[in-house]
Amino acid sequence: MSKLRGALRRERGELAVFAMRCLLYAGLFFLFFGLLSIENWQLKNISRTLATTLITWSAMTIGMYAVYGGYDVHKRKSRPVIGSLLPANVLTDLVTFLQLQVMNVNEHNHDRLTLFGEDFKWLLLAIVLQSLFIIFMVRFGSWLYFHLTPPRKCLLVLSNLDHRAEIEKKISRYRLQWQVTDVALYNAPDISERVAAAEVVFLAELPENRRLRLMKLCYDHHRDMLCKAQETDIMLASARPIIVDDAPFLEMDYRKMTLVQRFTKRLADIVVSALALLIFSPAMAIIALCIRIEDGAPVIFRQERLTAGGRRFSICKFRTMHNAVKPEDFSAECDDKRVTRVGAFLRKYRLDELPQFWNILRGDMSLVGPRPEMLANIERYKNALPAFVYREKMKAGLTGYAQIEGRYNTSAEDKLMLDLIYIESFSLWLDVRLLLRTVTVFFKPDSTQGFAHKPEGENRTEATEENGGKAS
Numbered sequence: 064m065s066k067l068r069g070a071l072r073r074e075r076g077e078l079a080v081f082a083m084r085c086l087l088y089a090g091l092f093f094l095f096f097g098l099l100s101i102e103n104w105q106l107k108n109i110s111r112t113l114a115t116t117l118i119t120w121s122a123m124t125i126g127m128y129a130v131y132g133g134y135d136v137h138k139r140k141s142r143p144v145i146g147s148l149l150p151a152n153v154l155t156d157l158v159t160f161l162q163l164q165v166m167n168v169n170e171h172n173h174d175r176l177t178l179f180g181e182d183f184k185w186l187l188l189a190i191v192l193q194s195l196f197i198i199f200m201v202r203f204g205s206w207l208y209f210h211l212t213p214p215r216k217c218l219l220v221l222s223n224l225d226h227r228a229e230i231e232k233k234i235s236r237y238r239l240q241w242q243v244t245d246v247a248l249y250n251a252p253d254i255s256e257r258v259a260a261a262e263v264v265f266l267a268e269l270p271e272n273r274r275l276r277l278m279k280l281c282y283d284h285h286r287d288m289l290c291k292a293q294e295t296d297i298m299l300a301s302a303r304p305i306i307v308d309d310a311p312f313l314e315m316d317y318r319k320m321t322l323v324q325r326f327t328k329r330l331a332d333i334v335v336s337a338l339a340l341l342i343f344s345p346a347m348a349i350i351a352l353c354i355r356i357e358d359g360a361p362v363i364f365r366q367e368r369l370t371a372g373g374r375r376f377s378i379c380k381f382r383t384m385h386n387a388v389k390p391e392d393f394s395a396e397c398d399d400k401r402v403t404r405v406g407a408f409l410r411k412y413r414l415d416e417l418p419q420f421w422n423i424l425r426g427d428m429s430l431v432g433p434r435p436e437m438l439a440n441i442e443r444y445k446n447a448l449p450a451f452v453y454r455e456k457m458k459a460g461l462t463g464y465a466q467i468e469g470r471y472n473t474s475a476e477d478k479l480m481l482d483l484i485y486i487e488s489f490s491l492w493l494d495v496r497l498l499l500r501t502v503t504v505f506f507k508p509d510s511t512q513g514f515a516h517k518p519e520g521e522n523r524t525e526a527t528e529e530n531g532g533k534a535s
Contacts, residue, residue, distance in 0.1 A: 076137060076212035083204040084134040088124065090200070091193050095120065095156055098189040102182035103163065112166045120159045127151035130496045131503070136205040137212070140237070144205075146503045148197045153190060154499075160186050205239075214242040215287075218261035220249050220277060222269050230267055249273045255280060264288040271295075292480050294450045301487040319456070319489040327491055332430050336423035347417055350381055353405045358385060363418055368435035370459040376427035378435060379418035383409050412505065419461050431494045432460025433482040444475050451479055457486050462501045 096106055096116075105112035131147035132139070161178070168176055217234065221227060227246060234241050247257050249269050254277070258264055264281050266274055268291050281288040290296065302313035320328070351362045365377045383406025402410065409415040422428040428435065433454040436444065444451045464481040465473070473481075485493070 073212050073215075076208045079211060080134070080137050080204060080208050083136075083200060083207065087134055087197070087200045087204075090196050091152060092120070094193050094196065095159070095189050098185040098192075099160070099163065099182060101185055102180075103167070105166075106163075112163070115166060116159060116163050119162045120155060123155040123158050124151075127155055130499045134201070134204065136201055137208045137240075141201050141205045143503065144201050145198055146505070147500075148201065149194055150499070150502045152193055152197060156186065156190055156193070209239040214239055215262040216244045216260075217241045217263045217265055218245045218247060218257055219243050219265045219267065220247055220254070220269065221267045222249055222273075224248075226267060230265070234265065249277060255284075258286055259284045261286060266290045268293065292484075294453075294480075294483065297480065297483045297487050300484075319486060324489075324491060328429060328494065329426070331494070332423050332426075335430055336420040339417075339420045340424065343417055343420075346414075350405075350409065350414060350417070354382060354403075357405050358382075358403050367438050368459065369438065369441055369455065370427060370435060371455055371457055373455050375438070376422065376435075376459075378427075379421055381409055381415040381418060382406070383415050416461065423461060427459070429458040429460045431463055431485070431497050432457050433463060433485070434465050434478070435459035440475075444479075448476055448479055450483065451475075453486065454479065454482050457489070462497060464497070467497060467500050467504060 100106035103112070106116065128151070131151040132144075134144065134148065136144055164176060164178055219227070219230060219234070221230075224246075231243055231246075234243055241263060243265075245257055245261060247254055250273070251257065258277070258280050264277070264286050266277055266288060269277065274290065278288065278290070298315060299313065302315045305312050305314045354362045361382060363379055364382045365379055367375050368378045370376055383403060384401045385403060406415070419428060423430060436454075441451070464485045465478045469478055469481055485497070
């Protein structure tokens with residue numbers, strides 16, 4: 064009976080989220096069209112301009128929903144939802160505003176395209192009010208859903224207790240959604256009863272045959288489950304069902320990019336990186352000057368990394384640490400004193416990576432791909448994680464799943480799984496989505512979080528790229 068009540072409360076909460084979602088998009092619509100109609104009389108009457116603008120706004124809203132995700136306050140924390148909806152709304156408004164201004168170039172309105180005319184201030188006001196409305200609706204919607212829906216009781220199944228604290232810590236970040244009420248080893252004699260007593264089952268890394276048995280057990284008991292992703296899971300996730308005669312098979316292509324896709328991806332790399340270097344050149348000059356003023360030369364450091372096919376290249380970044388750093392130091396901890404004041408600012412907003420557009424233009428890297436690792440760590444990772452070599456199927460990238468969803472201190476294994484998800488599900492549309500989603504890292508205060516401590520015998524990556532590199 065208690066499980067039935069819990070299911071009814073979840074359905075009530077989801078209905079509330081649906082109603083809030085409708086209210087959110089209705090509010091965004093009326094704020095945009097209401098304010099823009101002050102200077103655009105066509106939007107107040109049934110006209111071709113109104114119809115075209117409605118179609119553009121609706122199409123952009125749907126497209127941005129596909130890229131950033133929508134009002135899923137019942138699945139994600141408030142900050143990531145806000146960080147997704149804000150850029151999606153701004154892009155929607157800007158594109159729709161541009162289309163409206165183009166439509167206004169006619170004998171009845173303007174004789175030339177005007178982007179910063181009188182109605183531009185109404186656009187800015189609409190964006191500001193919409194942003195405040197988004198923040199309120201997300202915060203209130205999240206509170207309402209979790210007020211109506213209690214956290215679900217979770218069973219955590221492990222192969223051993225070594226990783227219990229680590230996994231429980233990750234789940235506890237979503238304590239309003241899940242509450243770990245039971246922890247069991249996969250071979251516990253009463254595992255079936257404990258699965259039946261839970262609402263959600265988390266399956267950590269388990270032996271393949273045992274995990275399959277537990278998945279069937281959850282299926283038999285009608286329990287939701289979350290399985291820790293492994294290599295075979297990611298490989299199968301991109302497989303296509305195919306019928307050979309009358310037998311069902313799963314088809315998986317080893318080569319993920321066709322010739323046309325490779326050409327298009329490289330062309331996009333050249334165009335975007337060249338434009339980025341041109342646009343950001345004033346900012347890069349200011350950053351270089353700030354580094355020189357605070358800490359002297361050098362401004363840029365170079366370090367050997369690995370890209371597709373195991374080829375080495377020299378990566379470029381702005382220097383963010385003091386010059387006097389011992390080569391054997393490979394980790395940056397929270398509040399690390401070696402990071403300069405300018406470097407801390409650059410790391411926070413990822414500005415230290417701007418010189419990598421030069422690497423992309425040269426062809427060493429791509430806009431989207433697995434993050435290039437330090438050579439000092441690669442052999443150790445390959446020994447500990449044999450699947451690490453699969454990252455070399457794709458050219459190293461400036462951004463990707465590991466950079467958007469992960470943090471500096473995300474474990475090497477989890478970063479590997481995120482990179483494999485990108486490699487195995489590659490498409491040009493996925494590249495576009497990840498590029499647009501990269502802006503959301505600025506809404507993640509822990510995205511550049513250093514390591515709380517340096518584990519014995521373990522070298523860390525990303526946060527110490529000056530070490531062992533050449534400054535110039």
